[in-house]
Amino acid sequence: MGIDKRGFEIGVEQKVAKTYIIINILRSLYKSIFPMIILLVTIVSSVTSMIFDAELDATIEPNENVITALASVSGSMLKLAIVLGIVSIYIIILVVYSLKSYQKMSYIMYDTQIVFKKGIVIKNEKRVPYNKINSVNLSAKLTDRIFSLMEVSINTAGGSSGSDVVIPGLNQQVAEAMKNDLMRRKAGVDDSSTSENISDVHSNAYSDVHADLPFQAGITPISTATSDVAHETMYGTSYGAAQGSAPQNPTYDMSFADVAFAGMFNGRFFLVIGIALGFCFQFFDDFGVYEFIGSHSDVITDNVAKFGTVVLVIGTIVVLLLIWIASIAHYILMYYGFKVTKQEDIIEVDRGLLSRKVESTAIDRIQSVVITQGPIRKLLKRVGVSVQISGSMDSSADNSSSSGAKDYSGIGDTTIHPFLKKSDVSKFLEDMIPDYSAYADEQRLKPLPKISKMRSIRRHVLFTAVPIAIILQVIAFLSTSVWHWGWPISSTTVHVIALVINIVWIAYMWFIGSLAYKGRLWAIDRATIVARKGAVVRKLIICKKNKIQHADLKQNIFQKKKNLSTILVKTASISQDRLDVYDLSYEDGLAYLEWVRPKS
Amino acid sequence: MRELPENKLHANVVKTWKLTGMLSSAILALFGIVPVLIIVIVVKISPLWLLIPVAVVVLLWLITVTWVPRFRYARYRYQVHDAYIDILEGIIFVKRTVIPLVRVQYTDSSQGPFLRAYKLAQVDINTAGGSITIPGLSLEDADLLRDKIAELAAIAKEEL
Numbered sequence: 070m071g072i073d074k075r076g077f078e079i080g081v082e083q084k085v086a087k088t089y090i091i092i093n094i095l096r097s098l099y100k101s102i103f104p105m106i107i108l109l110v111t112i113v114s115s116v117t118s119m120i121f122d123a124e125l126d127a128t129i130e131p132n133e134n135v136i137t138a139l140a141s142v143s144g145s146m147l148k149l150a151i152v153l154g155i156v157s158i159y160i161i162i163l164v165v166y167s168l169k170s171y172q173k174m175s176y177i178m179y180d181t182q183i184v185f186k187k188g189i190v191i192k193n194e195k196r197v198p199y200n201k202i203n204s205v206n207l208s209a210k211l212t213d214r215i216f217s218l219m220e221v222s223i224n225t226a227g228g229s230s231g232s233d234v235v236i237p238g239l240n241q242q243v244a245e246a247m248k249n250d251l252m253r254r255k256a257g258v259d260d261s262s263t264s265e266n267i268s269d270v271h272s273n274a275y276s277d278v279h280a281d282l283p284f285q286a287g288i289t290p291i292s293t294a295t296s297d298v299a300h301e302t303m304y305g306t307s308y309g310a311a312q313g314s315a316p317q318n319p320t321y322d323m324s325f326a327d328v329a330f331a332g333m334f335n336g337r338f339f340l341v342i343g344i345a346l347g348f349c350f351q352f353f354d355d356f357g358v359y360e361f362i363g364s365h366s367d368v369i370t371d372n373v374a375k376f377g378t379v380v381l382v383i384g385t386i387v388v389l390l391l392i393w394i395a396s397i398a399h400y401i402l403m404y405y406g407f408k409v410t411k412q413e414d415i416i417e418v419d420r421g422l423l424s425r426k427v428e429s430t431a432i433d434r435i436q437s438v439v440i441t442q443g444p445i446r447k448l449l450k451r452v453g454v455s456v457q458i459s460g461s462m463d464s465s466a467d468n469s470s471s472s473g474a475k476d477y478s479g480i481g482d483t484t485i486h487p488f489l490k491k492s493d494v495s496k497f498l499e500d501m502i503p504d505y506s507a508y509a510d511e512q513r514l515k516p517l518p519k520i521s522k523m524r525s526i527r528r529h530v531l532f533t534a535v536p537i538a539i540i541l542q543v544i545a546f547l548s549t550s551v552w553h554w555g556w557p558i559s560s561t562t563v564h565v566i567a568l569v570i571n572i573v574w575i576a577y578m579w580f581i582g583s584l585a586y587k588g589r590l591w592a593i594d595r596a597t598i599v600a601r602k603g604a605v606v607r608k609l610i611i612c613k614k615n616k617i618q619h620a621d622l623k624q625n626i627f628q629k630k631k632n633l634s635t636i637l638v639k640t641a642s643i644s645q646d647r648l649d650v651y652d653l654s655y656e657d658g659l660a661y662l663e664w665v666r667p668k669s
Numbered sequence: 670m671r672e673l674p675e676n677k678l679h680a681n682v683v684k685t686w687k688l689t690g691m692l693s694s695a696i697l698a699l700f701g702i703v704p705v706l707i708i709v710i711v712v713k714i715s716p717l718w719l720l721i722p723v724a725v726v727v728l729l730w731l732i733t734v735t736w737v738p739r740f741r742y743a744r745y746r747y748q749v750h751d752a753y754i755d756i757l758e759g760i761i762f763v764k765r766t767v768i769p770l771v772r773v774q775y776t777d778s779s780q781g782p783f784l785r786a787y788k789l790a791q792v793d794i795n796t797a798g799g800s801i802t803i804p805g806l807s808l809e810d811a812d813l814l815r816d817k818i819a820e821l822a823a824i825a826k827e828e829l
Contacts, residue, residue: 459797618798619768626761641797659671667752667769667825 080177080184088216089174089238093167095212101159108152115148176236183223183251185234195234199254201225203434203458204483207244207427214424219244223251224458245427252415252429319500323407323488331488332400334445409485411501416456416485430483434459436642437612438505439482440494444605452494454486456502459641482644508599508611514590520631521652525589526582534578538571581605591650593664598638600648610648616640620665622658634658674748674755682805685783686738694730701726747803749818752825754794756801772796773822778811794818 098105166189174187182198202223209219221244222235239247323331405422418428441453489497498506545567549560556563584604591600598617601609621637628634634655638648701722709715737760746757754768774797778790790811792803806814 617769618772618796619766619801621767622765623759624763629763639796639798662765662767665767665769666755667771 080179082175082177084175085171085236085238086216086218086240086243087171088218090167090171092212092216092218092238093170094163097163097167105156108156112149112152115145115152118145174238178247178250183234185236197223197225197234199251199257202251202255202431204428204430205248205251206429207248207425209241209421209425211423213238217241219425219427221247221251248427248429252431255431256414318410318412320408320410321486321489321497321500322409323404323486325401325405327488328401328404328407329397330449331404331451332397334443335396335400404487407487409501416501418483418485428483430456430458430485432502435502436616436640436644437610437648438498438502439644439646440509440609440611442491442607442609446488447607450491451488452491453484454489454494454497455482455484457482457640457642457644457646482646504613505597505611508594508597509609511590511601511609514592514599514601517586517589517591517650517652518633518654521589521633522583522586524627524631524633524652525586526579529578529582529585530575534571534575538575541567541571589650591653593661598648598661598664600650602650608646610646612638612640612648614665617665620662622662624655624658628652628655632656636661674746674757676747678742678745678747678803678805679789679807679810680742681787681789683738683742685787685789685805686741687734688783688786690733690738691730694726694733697729698726745804749814749821751821754801754818756803766801768794768796768801770818770822770825772798773818773825776815776818776822778815792818 169189170187173189173192176183176185181200182196184194184196186192186194202225204224206222206224207219208222209217213219217240218238219241220235220237221239222233224233236247402422402424404420407418407420410417410419414432416430416432418426418430420426436457436459439455439457441455442451446452485501486497494509495506498509542564545563548554549556549563581604585602588601588603588607591598593599596614597611598614599609599611601607618639618641621639623635623637624633632655633652634657635651636649636653636658640648705719705722708719740760741758744758744760744763748755752770754766754770754773756764756766756768758764758766774795776792776794778792780790784790784805788808789805790808791805792811792815794801794803803814
């Protein structure tokens with residue numbers, strides 16, 4: 070280790086596992102599955118048509134049509150040959166491409182940074198200095214699991230430093246060792262008090278690990294001359310060795326029942342219930358309408374129509390149930406074996422059944438802690454806990470999947486426990502992120518001034534209910550007097566129904582507005598700001614003063630009349646769950662600015 | 670905290686804002702006036718209600734070009750203290766921003782064509798949470814401010 074003659078840092082170039090080539094081919098095939106299916110269908114159809122044509126031509130007019138039959142057979146043969154040619158060329162290209170991209174893919178771990186190279190035509194080289202690492206995540210897709218490979222994604226602070234580095238196709242042990250190594254080096258580089266001495270130890274330990282890895286990855290490497298117990302601990306836990314001697318790291322896991330419960334009542338649940346209810350109303354409504362028409366029409370068709378409706382409704386409910394069950398299954402696949410562990414200054418989340426995921430988040434990169442509780446969780450006395458990390462979004466996270474698995478965390482958030490007992494929150498935070506533990510108690514928070522209740526209601530009613538009410542009323546008017554939709558009921562009834570719907574809707578939004586006001590609580594402590602928000606799903610957001618990048622106090626002309634203001638808390642996180650408080654008193658707003666302002 | 674920040678922007682910034690306002694409202698006018706012209710010239714009808722979009726465009730023009738820059742300038746104040754930057758801005762929505770210098774990552778100054786025409790520059794203060802702009806300063810002031818903030822940010826220490 071160190072610097073070579075030319076002044077470059079020395080590092081050993083490492084390749085990813087060879088089985089990655091196969092995975093790469095499999096994935097490319099999977100991606101091109103639809104064109105392949107079309108091609109295959111063409112092959113099959115051309116073969117069958119060939120046989121069919123030959124038979125047809127052989128049975129009728131054998132003498133005259135020999136030439137045309139031959140021509141058609143050779144035509145089909147030509148088609149088949151072309152298609153087979155295309156497929157084989159494609160597969161050859163795929164194999165060559167995968168081999169080449171494997172050859173060009175490598176990573177080097179230097180003393181201060183990791184470099185990842187890839188790309189056949191466009192060369193791509195990414196460098197991440199260890200101290201810029203925010204979190205390191207491991208993940209394994211189904212194809213990875215077949216060959217027990219994992220993907221390491223290194224997340225850095227966002228903005229100018231660019232996107233994340235994803236190193237695919239590493240053997241599971243290599244990936245885990247690499248993750249630990251990266252986090253350890255990050256800690257080592259970050260620590261300003263340590264000097265070359267420590268970095269020497271690091272590089273020794275590192276070279277040990279890498280010398281051993283390809284052959285005996287499961288064995289705890291002996292780091293030379295290190296008095297630092299922490300490093301031992303880290304290796305100890307991750308390899309499962311030396312468990313007796315190492316101090317116990319706080320660990321929380323979820324029972325299968327908990328995972329299943331959490332999966333049952335994620336976002337999908339309410340969607341399904343909502344649609345099912347809607348269909349039930351439709352169902353009864355249909356019966357009403359059919360009975361109305363029934364007095365004029367044939368009894369048999371009426372019964373047939375009723376039967377059809379019943380089948381439709383039951384079918385829909387079954388489909389919805391299946392969707393719900395699928396979403397539960399998906400949730401279980403995502404969160405099966407959930408385990409969160411604190412190791413020194415890292416929080417490690419390990420979860421997943423078919424595709425496993427290990428997320429390591431450096432505690433000092435946590436911008437704020439979010440404790441979420443929806444109505445179902447409230448009933449079961451559970452909460453979801455997530456943290457907002459600085460900068461870029463987690464590229465390997467399942468942002469693409471629209472399933473309910475990420476229901477309680479947005480972009481840039483990491484769930485550190487989706488279904489924690491409410492009574493355990495303080496202890497959990499004490500174990501995981503001690504700085505935040507004292508603030509999980511909502512008793513210490515204070516409400517907004519009474520005047521802002523009306524403003525909250527007005528915001529909800531004006532912006533959501535009133536525009537829709539106007540549109541609905543206009544449609545009711547136009548459909549009866551201009552478009553003549555032919556309602557089976559009188560136009561006055563249409564107007565009254567529209568009016569009733571609007572009144573109910575406005576009343577509902579009124580209610581939501583007042584709930585949102587009740588949901589708003591906040592407090593500023595010496596070094597912490599806490600706020601709760603949400604009408605139905607309540608989120609308690611805790612943020613440390615030293616994570617606030619800048620502070621805003623806003624006041625519009627309406628707020629000015631009532632001496633209210635809005636405060637904005639800007640952290641380095643890009644999460645949508647912002648700790649902004651609307652409509653607190655102007656004095657409190659000023660106090661917030663005063664609190665953020667450093668005293669010289 | 671109740672006392673306002675001391676410094677105002679360079680007076681010429683109003684002119685650059687007027688130019689920007691003209692440009693942006695010209696684009697808006699395209700959407701407002703071109704359809705009207707098409708109706709009048711191609712369809713050859715000129716009902717009275719066509720005056721409404723024209724009036725809206727003219728009104729927006731007046732507001733963005735005359736009032737907005739003036740009020741914005743009147744309100745805008747900034748001050749760089751030892752440990753933080755204090756900015757007051759906004760017309761209808763008044764906003765007060767505090768940026769602790771410890772959080773400043775880097776500063777830069779830049780000029781668009783309009784600012785350049787009036788020998789002005791803007792200073793961007795970048796934190797991990799985003800960038801905040803002080804819009805119109807004379808070139809020397811911008812250079813001084815940029816360097817001063819960078820220096821203060823370098824020596825700023827975390828208070829505990």
